[in-house]
Amino acid sequence: MKKAFLLSLALTGSALIQGxxxxxxxxxxxxxxxxxxxxxxxxxxxxxxxxxxxxxTQTENHLTRRISGKLQVSKGQNLVHIxxxxxxxxxxxxREITSTVLLQDDExxxxxxxxxxxxxxxxxxxxxxx
Numbered sequence: 001m002k003k004a005f006l007l008s009l010a011l012t013g014s015a016l017i018q019g020x021x022x023x024x025x026x027x028x029x030x031x032x033x034x035x036x037x038x039x040x041x042x043x044x045x046x047x048x049x050x051x052x053x054x055x056x057t058q059t060e061n062h063l064t065r066r067i068s069g070k071l072q073v074s075k076g077q078n079l080v081h082i083x084x085x086x087x088x089x090x091x092x093x094x095r096e097i098t099s100t101v102l103l104q105d106d107e108x109x110x111x112x113x114x115x116x117x118x119x120x121x122x123x124x125x126x127x128x129x130x
Contacts, residue, residue: 062089
Protein backbone atom coordinates (compact mmCIF):
# COMPACT_ATOMS: atom_id res chain seq x y z
CA MET A 1 0.00 0.00 0.00
CA LYS A 2 2.80 2.43 0.93
CA LYS A 3 4.69 1.55 -2.26
CA ALA A 4 1.62 2.21 -4.40
CA PHE A 5 1.03 5.55 -2.65
CA LEU A 6 4.68 6.61 -3.11
CA LEU A 7 4.62 5.53 -6.76
CA SER A 8 1.42 7.53 -7.29
CA LEU A 9 3.01 10.58 -5.67
CA ALA A 10 6.15 10.23 -7.81
CA LEU A 11 4.13 9.95 -11.04
CA THR A 12 1.97 12.95 -10.13
CA GLY A 13 5.08 15.04 -9.34
CA SER A 14 6.71 14.02 -12.61
CA ALA A 15 3.58 14.96 -14.59
CA LEU A 16 3.44 18.36 -12.88
CA ILE A 17 7.09 19.08 -13.65
CA GLN A 18 6.65 18.05 -17.30
CA GLY A 19 3.50 20.18 -17.59
CA UNK A 20 5.27 23.23 -16.14
CA UNK A 21 8.23 22.80 -18.50
CA UNK A 22 5.93 22.52 -21.54
CA UNK A 23 3.98 25.60 -20.43
CA UNK A 24 7.23 27.57 -20.04
CA UNK A 25 8.32 26.60 -23.59
CA UNK A 26 4.97 27.74 -24.98
CA UNK A 27 5.32 31.09 -23.15
CA UNK A 28 8.82 31.61 -24.57
CA UNK A 29 7.66 30.84 -28.11
CA UNK A 30 4.65 33.11 -27.75
CA UNK A 31 6.80 36.08 -26.69
CA UNK A 32 9.77 35.64 -29.03
CA UNK A 33 10.88 39.01 -30.34
CA UNK A 34 10.30 39.72 -33.99
CA UNK A 35 10.91 42.56 -36.43
CA UNK A 36 8.25 43.29 -39.06
CA UNK A 37 8.76 45.43 -42.15
CA UNK A 38 5.57 46.01 -44.13
CA UNK A 39 3.76 48.11 -46.69
CA UNK A 40 0.36 47.99 -48.36
CA UNK A 41 1.32 44.99 -50.50
CA UNK A 42 3.86 43.01 -48.44
CA UNK A 43 5.00 42.04 -44.98
CA UNK A 44 8.30 40.44 -43.96
CA UNK A 45 8.77 39.14 -40.42
CA UNK A 46 12.12 38.10 -38.97
CA UNK A 47 12.66 36.29 -35.67
CA UNK A 48 15.27 37.85 -33.41
CA UNK A 49 17.93 35.45 -32.10
CA UNK A 50 19.48 35.50 -28.61
CA UNK A 51 22.17 37.95 -29.77
CA UNK A 52 19.49 40.38 -30.93
CA UNK A 53 20.23 39.77 -34.60
CA UNK A 54 17.67 39.08 -37.32
CA UNK A 55 17.80 38.22 -41.02
CA UNK A 56 14.93 37.17 -43.28
CA THR A 57 14.46 36.98 -47.04
CA GLN A 58 11.13 36.69 -48.83
CA THR A 59 10.48 36.31 -52.56
CA GLU A 60 7.06 37.13 -53.96
CA ASN A 61 5.87 38.26 -57.41
CA HIS A 62 9.40 38.24 -58.86
CA LEU A 63 10.64 40.61 -56.13
CA THR A 64 13.00 39.60 -53.34
CA ARG A 65 12.91 41.51 -50.07
CA ARG A 66 15.46 41.11 -47.31
CA ILE A 67 15.51 42.59 -43.81
CA SER A 68 18.45 42.26 -41.48
CA GLY A 69 19.95 44.00 -38.50
CA LYS A 70 20.08 44.06 -34.73
CA LEU A 71 17.57 44.75 -31.96
CA GLN A 72 18.62 46.17 -28.59
CA VAL A 73 15.99 46.20 -25.83
CA SER A 74 16.23 48.50 -22.82
CA LYS A 75 13.51 49.47 -20.32
CA GLY A 76 10.59 48.92 -22.69
CA GLN A 77 12.26 50.68 -25.60
CA ASN A 78 13.67 49.09 -28.72
CA LEU A 79 16.66 50.37 -30.64
CA VAL A 80 16.58 48.77 -34.09
CA HIS A 81 19.43 48.89 -36.56
CA ILE A 82 17.66 47.88 -39.78
CA UNK A 83 18.61 47.25 -43.39
CA UNK A 84 15.85 46.69 -45.93
CA UNK A 85 16.68 45.77 -49.51
CA UNK A 86 14.52 44.77 -52.46
CA UNK A 87 15.68 43.44 -55.81
CA UNK A 88 14.03 42.12 -58.97
CA UNK A 89 14.40 38.59 -60.35
CA UNK A 90 17.57 39.60 -62.22
CA UNK A 91 19.12 40.68 -58.90
CA UNK A 92 18.99 44.39 -59.73
CA UNK A 93 18.56 46.48 -56.60
CA UNK A 94 15.20 48.27 -56.49
CA ARG A 95 15.33 49.94 -53.08
CA GLU A 96 17.65 50.00 -50.06
CA ILE A 97 16.99 51.55 -46.68
CA THR A 98 19.43 51.59 -43.77
CA SER A 99 18.29 53.20 -40.54
CA THR A 100 18.46 53.18 -36.76
CA VAL A 101 15.11 53.68 -35.02
CA LEU A 102 14.01 53.95 -31.37
CA LEU A 103 10.46 52.69 -30.76
CA GLN A 104 8.12 51.02 -28.27
CA ASP A 105 6.73 47.46 -28.56
CA ASP A 106 4.06 47.22 -31.28
CA GLU A 107 4.63 50.84 -32.35
CA UNK A 108 4.91 51.28 -36.12
CA UNK A 109 7.19 53.89 -37.64
CA UNK A 110 7.82 54.84 -41.24
CA UNK A 111 11.37 54.02 -42.31
CA UNK A 112 11.02 55.02 -45.97
CA UNK A 113 9.00 54.56 -49.11
CA UNK A 114 8.95 52.55 -52.30
CA UNK A 115 6.81 53.39 -55.37
CA UNK A 116 4.69 55.94 -53.47
CA UNK A 117 4.03 53.44 -50.65
CA UNK A 118 5.24 53.90 -47.09
CA UNK A 119 7.39 51.16 -45.55
CA UNK A 120 6.78 50.55 -41.85
CA UNK A 121 8.91 48.99 -39.12
CA UNK A 122 7.44 47.34 -36.02
CA UNK A 123 8.90 45.25 -33.18
CA UNK A 124 6.79 42.53 -31.56
CA UNK A 125 7.24 40.57 -28.34
CA UNK A 126 10.50 42.17 -27.22
CA UNK A 127 9.48 42.39 -23.57
CA UNK A 128 11.69 39.36 -22.86
CA UNK A 129 15.34 40.26 -22.48
CA UNK A 130 17.48 39.11 -25.37
